[in-house]
Amino acid sequence: MSPSQMRSPSSGALVATLAFAGIAASVTQTMITPLVAQLPAIFATSPANTAWIVTATLLAAAVAVPIAGRLGDIFGKKRMILLSTVPLVLGGVLCALAPNVEFMIAGRALQGLGMGMAPLGIALLRDAVPREKLSSAIATVSATMGIGGAIGLPLAAAVIQFASWRALFWGGAGVTVVAAIVIALVVPQGRAGAAGQKFDFVGAIGLAIGLVSFILSISKGAQWGWGSFETIGLFALAAVSFVLWGFWETKRDDPLVDLRTVVRPQVLLTNIASIFIGFGMYASMLVLPQVLQLPAQTGYGLGQTVLAAGLWMAPAGVMMMLLSPVGGRITDARGPKFTLVTGALIIAVGYGVGLLGMSATWGVMLVGIVVNSGVALAYGAMPALIMGAVPRSETAAANGFNTLMRSLGTTIGAAVVGVILAQMSTPLGQSLVPSEAGFRTVLIVGAGITIVAAVLAASIPVKRMIENGEGDPVSSPVKSTAVEHPVPSR
Structure with a gap:
């Protein structure tokens, strides 16, 4: 079945629906951030125990995303997107009702199982969006994984400040229910490119x-x-x-992840670059809110409340929304490799701006805007590169694996940044806080990491890919200058 035969809703409605679903999922993942410091008091337990609330989501998502992608290839992407909303809703309800930390950990683990929505949605676009609109559609939906985090922080902070923290999870569950209904009504089923294959x-x-x-x-x-x-x-x-x-x-004849595809240079280098991009993006998310919220008496902190800090960071999320379709147009004109290199370099420039000075709230806001502008371009280019090198039967699995690589980058980034800030701290009252030198070191590391990502992206050998009769991509000697759209087998 060709994309034109499958397409019933307008492309705009489809992209808007999948983008909304992606934002709902990513907000669910990050909305607990303003609550982390309060969790030990809420559940009368130690910070070590409440840390598992965050870790459980991370672990569950890492396992669920590649598996959901493969199941989407076998049984249909829309079906798996809808199934992914179930643990998001159930987990949200469990967290909203949680009487103790154990229930909270279980609820967050359930929510982690639903994080395959965005990569599944990106994969479905390949089946349902016209070729001429695909680049912008991919960029828009892919960027929701960053947009949700950027806008989720001030929203969550506002809810926590003006209402019960439990309302945060009731609201998240309600938004996901709305997303599920809209998906059921608007989104076509999509191709089950690996239908009939066995799950590994x-x-x-x-x-x-x-x-x-x-x-x-x-x-x-x-x-x-x-x-x-x-x-x-x-x-x-x-x-x-x-x-x-x-x-x-x-x-295996039907592997969970086809390693023969993964080691293709275009896929392999894109996935490695994704790890570095994930690191580079998350480093700013760890530094900027802390600089905004540290007391002014430190000499470099800006003394903002959690809500105010979130509002100062919100323009960065808005910029991601605005630039995502622009990134798609750049990809159409110059190719996804060019867009990825450009995005990585812009992130590095953002860290350079931070090194020049973050002594005022507007300076921190500017750093966030520049960094997230680069993230918007990079996040839209990576799925385009992946889908240009894999057969349709592996689209969702390959996107899920790429999303996993980004997540590993953020995990490694969090660990490295945590070590740097812990080692470079300064006393404040009875406690230790990260020093200005520590923050500057993280900015230097972030710039270096994203420059490495740009070099890796520049070395990606992009060739035009077509599909043979079995749906496997084969190289064409003609170099591509746009998103690679394998020609459907007939």
Whole structure:
């Protein structure tokens, strides 16, 4: 079935619906940020216990996203998008009613299972949007993973300040229900490109063990000690699990992740660059709110409330919304590789702006705007590069894997930034806070990381891809200057 045959709603309505769904999912993931400092008091427990509320979401999302992508290829992307809304809603309700920290952790883990919505939506666009509008559509929906985080912070802070924190989760669940209804009414089913293939349960378990071990060791290493038995043991388990998983996947006819596709230079380098972009994006999200909220008596803090800090960061999210379709047009004109390189360099420039000075709230806002402008371009280009190098039968799985790479980048970034700020701290009353030198070091690291991402992106060998009769992409000697749209097999 061709895209034109599948298309019933207008492209604008479809993109708006999938973008709304992506924002709903990403807001759910980040809306707990303003609440983190209050969680130990709310549940009368230690910060170490409440930290699992955040970690549970991260772990569940890492496992669920690639699996949801593969299931979307097998059973249909719309079906899996709708199924992804179920744990988001149930998890939100469980968090809203949570009597203790254990219920809260369970609710957040459930919500992590629904984070495959955005990559599934991006993959569905390939089936349902006209070729001439695909680049802008991909860029818009892909950027929602950053937009939701940028606008979710002030919204969540406002709810927490003016209402009960439980209203935050009731509201999130309600928005997701609305998204599910609109998806059911507007979004076409999409192609099940791998229909009839078997799901790789062993591969899913192996990948889950490796990811959980790796992410736990990264996210808890500072708390447990980087040389502790727990941290080293989890790193070792992750390494062994990934080796065995890779061996298993290469022997399967229907693997969870086709490693033969993953190692294609266009896919491999895009995924590696995605890790660095994820790191670069998240470093700013960790630095800017802290600079805004630290007391002015430090000499570099700006003394803003949580709500005010969120409002100063909100223009960055608005800029992502405005620039996402522009990024699609740049991709049409110059190709996704050019857009990715440009986005990475703009992020690096944003960190440079921060190094020149963040002594006023407007300066911090400017840094956020520049960094998020680069993120908007980069986030829209990465799925275009991935989909230009994989067959339709692997579109959702490949997008899910790319999303996982971005998430690993943010996890590694959080760990590295945490170590830097912990080592470069200064006393404030009875506690220690990150020093100005610590923040400047993070900005330098962020700039360096995104420059590396730009170099990696510049080395991506992009060629025009067509599909043979079996739906597998094959290289054409003609260089592409736009998003690669494999020609549907007939």
